[in-house]
Amino acid sequence: MEITFLGTSSGVPTRSRNVSSIALRLPQRAEVWLLDCGEGTQHQLLRSDVKISQLTRIFITHLHGDHIFGLMGLLASCGLAGVGQGIELYGPPGLADYLKACCKYSATHLINRIRVNTIEGDGLLYEDDEFRVSCGLLKHRIPAYGYRIEEKDRPGRFRVEEAQGLGIPSGPLYGKLKRGETITLADGRRIQGSQLCDPTEPGRKLAYCTDTVFCDGAVQLAQGVDVLIHEATFAHQDAEMAFERLHSTSTMAAQVALLAQVRELIMTHFSPRYAPGNSLQLEDLLAEAQAIFPNTRLAKDFLCYEIPRQRVKGAHAQPLATPLA
Known part of the structure; x- marks a missing residue:
């Protein structure tokens, strides 16, 4: 499971950060899954090593523009490029209507192999022999969902x-x-x-929580994951603004990571107010989070990160063969 951050800014793009989108590469099955699709995502994909031709699933957290304005353009391009496989979309109510309206007023015809799956509550969204995807309601100004992607355990090598x-x-x-x-x-x-x-090789686990203020739903969704990707729009000193807009501070993200007992926290979705030259910068947000949860890092556009496997070591405690009683 390889993560590529395509956009790490909140609200609007900046010179160095595009708006929200993350690509999850699954090399063992030559697939790419997308988490959110802000404006300009397809341009970010073209600048990365991620292959659009391998795109099979897109998970949308909520319908604010900085998370979906790139979706219609990307899907239209996939149709023009003749992408062979189907694309499954997952998102809150209204996603299908949004795409239909875009198609109607732009006279665009999407490929027939695109299917929208509407989220109707917490729980399992998708499962196959290798992966399980579930969602949970977060706390934002409009319905917003976080996602948990779990790789199933692999049996150990037969000797x-x-x-x-x-x-x-x-x-x-x-x-x-x-x-x-x-x-x-x-x-x-x-x-x-x-x-x-x-x-047995334990499967890797990823949780993606944005946009949200601190909430129990995020803690529950992220329980025990290897990597938690959590929004950190504001610094701790701007907590009042975070509560007003129902976004998280760096310390809220760290508290979720601590309570959920995750292995690593990667913060994203940063307000442009912390750009270089301002009184508070992103390194300050990182220090705030690390004071609570030390294993924290900042995301940046085109950061690639492979989730490491947690290998179980053990010795044979029993004989390989026993006589028939």
Whole structure:
């Protein structure tokens, strides 16, 4: 799972930061998933190493312009480019109507393989053999949802050489052992599949929370993830403004990370008021957050980050083969 930040500014773009969008690359299946699609996102994609031709899913948090104004242009370009696979969209009520209106008044015909999935509440949105995606309601001026993307655990490598050393014939028995089952050989030995497999590789987990003021929904959505991407529009001293506009401060983002016990916090969606030359700058927001949650970093446009795997180490505590009782 590789994250590429395409836009990290809030509200309006700046010289160095575009508005909200994040690409999640899944190299094992040659797919790209997009989180939000602010104005200019397709230009940011063209400037990155992310392949638009691999785009299969887009998750929209809410319908404010800095999160959706690039969506229609991107989808229209995908249609003109003849993107082969379908594109699944997920977002709050009104997303489908917005796209229909854009098509109507711009005389644009989107490819038929685009489907809009309307979010109707917290819970599971999508699941396949490798991934699970769920959403949770946040606290903003209009309905806004955060997303949690989980990679399912992978079974450990089956050690064929050890199976061969035990005289286990290849074929269907190997399949059972790979699944962790226990088999009985012709000579009466019982072989536990779990003892011939490396430890399970835990799946990686990502949570994306924007736009929102501090809320329990974000904490719940982010529980135990490897990486939490959370908006930090304002500095702590501007907390009053954050509450008025229902956005987060750097300290709110850090509190969510701390309470959710995440491994790492990446802050994004910064107000242009903290640009270089102003009295408060983004390094000040970083210091505020790190005072609460040390493992915090700032996002910037075109930052690429691969979520590391957390490998489980363990030794075999039981014999590989036991006699038949």
